Amino acid sequence: MFQWMEKRPEQRRYFDSFMAARRREAPRWFEIWPVSDTLKSGLRSGPDDVLLVDIGASHGHDLMRFKERYGSFPGRLVLQDLPETTRTIHNLAEGIEAMAYDFFTPQPVAGKFLSTKALCCS
Numbered sequence: 001m002f003q004w005m006e007k008r009p010e011q012r013r014y015f016d017s018f019m020a021a022r023r024r025e026a027p028r029w030f031e032i033w034p035v036s037d038t039l040k041s042g043l044r045s046g047p048d049d050v051l052l053v054d055i056g057a058s059h060g061h062d063l064m065r066f067k068e069r070y071g072s073f074p075g076r077l078v079l080q081d082l083p084e085t086t087r088t089i090h091n092l093a094e095g096i097e098a099m100a101y102d103f104f105t106p107q108p109v110a111g112k113f114l115s116t117k118a119l120c121c122s
Contacts, residue, residue, distance in 0.1 A: 028066070030065075035069075049074065049075045050078055055103055056080070059091075077096045079092070080101035
């Protein structure tokens, strides 16, 4: 689907608009899921440790909100999306890394999570 949309920019804009509208209406996953309770222990703060990988994160709206709320938690925040999406990111909050990634390929961040209960969302 994404390869198809890459060749049809107007359809991609419709898709992106739909996804953005959904985000405005629905609560964020971390407003429902008990993040603080789950992450009370086991967090490491080394330079390679990752707190959260958001796969298919678009321009990082959820990660930016997550950082506002849980910015005191140690660990890297990684936004992953297709290269054509990550190339268009311009205003990513400090402390959030954009990484081009196709979820049909092996996860490049595997094994670097902070705990066995690392957070991943899509």
